[in-house]
Amino acid sequence: MIKVKVGLQPIVSKINLPTVLKTTILPGDSIERLFIATQVGEIFYIGNSNLRTFLDIRPRILKLGVSGGGYDERGLLGLAFHPEFYYNGLFYLHYSVAGTQGPGALTEHINPNPCDTKTLNQRWINRETQYDHIDTVEEWILQSNGQPQKKRTLLNLRRPFLNHNGVNSLNFSPETGKLVLTTGDGGSGYDPFNLSQDNLEIAGKIIEIDVDKDTYINNPPIVTRFNELPTIIQETLTVMAKGVRNIPGISFQRFYNQYIKYAGNVGQDLVESIFSFVHYKPIPVTQLIHASYMNSESDIEGFINFGWRGWEGAFPASVIRGCTNSPTLDEKTIAYYNEAISLSGSRLQPLTSYFHKDQRPEKFGGTAITGVQAYIGNRIPGLTGSVVFTDLARKESQPLVRGALAYTIARPNGKQNDFSVIQTEYDFGQQSAYFVNLGTNLNQTKLYLGVYASMKVTDFNQGTVFEIVP
Structure with missing residues (x-):
């Protein structure tokens, strides 16, 4: 693969993460504008070279950084504009709701121990009281007077832990016109309840929502499983994939008359992965529920499966x-051997993988992994x-942290490929530079990089958004 060198051109600085x-x-506008959502609940756009506020929902956002020493994976996580936004003004938000802080699903973190079956078969019990927070997915409208207003709630999701909620979690599919919600496995480490492989669990799935169907339910119940939803809401949902650990969204690249889908899956301790697929069989949630009740896997053949928790990308999940x-030196023990075996023939192989320890040149x-975008x-x-992707922080860049930018190339035959580091020419000075987000414009001819100087969301106004330029 050829070596690529790019520059970073600052667009806006001193913003929140x-x-x-x-x-x-x-x-009513004629200019394509860059929108920036921040974890604390602000949405800005660039207008006439100035940063303008589109919406501020900070009062609606859970108080962040309290239990994690300033670090948090909750907040405003997703923003998507309806394909007909110019005409109908509809847009969608995914965020963690203020006032919903719970005690968490476990009182202590327990790593899997292959010699102790109790650590391999934990269960999430007392879900109505033992949870961390509630996430919501909402439909909003930009009114004719220019003021956004909430229209309805699509989903209310109870989450077990503060992490692995996804980020850049809402995107519209140009293939189906549906809203795609990408959710992580619920958090902690090693997916202790194996939510990502359970077909009834909402966590750890890539879900399509048909927003054009009116359910006539403006405030749905708070749920963790698909079968807890009213049937009329179930009928708006299909599942694209499961086996997700944590995911920075999904992107689409047109390839002749088809679309290649790309998704990054955050690893546990060994490897980060980018998956790609063209063909998939969207499984209606009603069908998933029926198959579960009938204990039938034949009804859901063709399900895209990223393999977590049995597999961490290219490797079996290991302790x-x-x-x-x-x-x-260290030793690596397979955490869930039987699960790795059962998924070995059905999981999707990554397009490319990169590793937490890698001494190879280049x-x-x-x-x-914090972002995956196609560039045409x-x-x-x-x-x-x-396919360009970002990593939060290069291990070898201490004490002044620097994120990583790299690329790979999709192969239409689905075979795996290598990747190459993109050299970035920019002087970040004496500040750390965590690469927290990667975005693109409508026709995927521009790339935008979000950088933050701290891992703590409570270290405010430490962010810069760049355009990646030659």
Whole structure:
């Protein structure tokens, strides 16, 4: 793969942590504008070179950073504009609701131990009281007077832990016209309740929502499983994929008369993965529920499965322990051997993987994948037709942290491919630079990078949004 070098051109700075970067055209406008959503609940757009407020829902957002020492994975996580937004003004939000803080689903974190079956078969019980918070997915409308207003709630989701809620979690499919919600496995580590593989669980799935169907329910019940939803809401939902650990959204690339779908899956301790697929069988939620009641897997054949928790991308999920006699070495024990075996023939293979420890030349040690976008522009010729992705922080970049930018190329035959690091020319000075988000414009000819100087959402106004340029 060829070496690519890019520059970073600042667009806006001193903002809170950006979770969504995407463009749209406002009703009555003629210019495609960049919109920026922040974790704390602000939505801005660039108008005439100035940063303007589109919507501020900070009072609606759960208080962040309290239990994690400033770190948090909740907040305003998703923003999507209806394909007909210019005409109907509809847009959609996914966020963690103020006042819903709970105690969490477990009183202590327990790593899987293959020698102790209790650690492998934990259950989420007392869900109505033992949970961390509630996320909501809402439909809003930009009124004719220019003021946004909430129209209805599509989903209310009870989440077990504060992490793995997804980010950039709402995107419309150009293939089906449906709203796609990408959810993580619920959090903690190692998916202790195996929610991502359970067909009835909402966590750990990629879900299509038919927003054009009116359910006549403006405030649905708070749920964790599909079968807890009213039937009329179930009928608006289909599931694209399962086996998701944590995911920075989904992107689509037109390939002749088809669309390639790309999704990153955050790893546990070993590997980060980018998955791609063209064909998939969307499973209606009503069919999933029926198959579960009938204990029939034949009704849901063709389900895209990323393989978590049995598989962490290219490897079986493993527990890492230090070697007693060699402090620089460690041993890796398969955490869920039977699950890895059962998924070995049905899971989707990653398009590419990169690793938390990698001493190969021209590679890097990663931390967490934070964005995946297709690029079909020609301003950066070396990237045309590629899939660009970001990692939060290169392991070798301490003490001044630097994120990573890299790319791979999709193969229509579905085979795996290597990746190449993109060299970025920009002086971040004496500040850390975590690469927290990657966005694009409507026709995927521009790329935007969100950078934050801290891992703590409570360190306010530490963010910069760049355009990636030649």
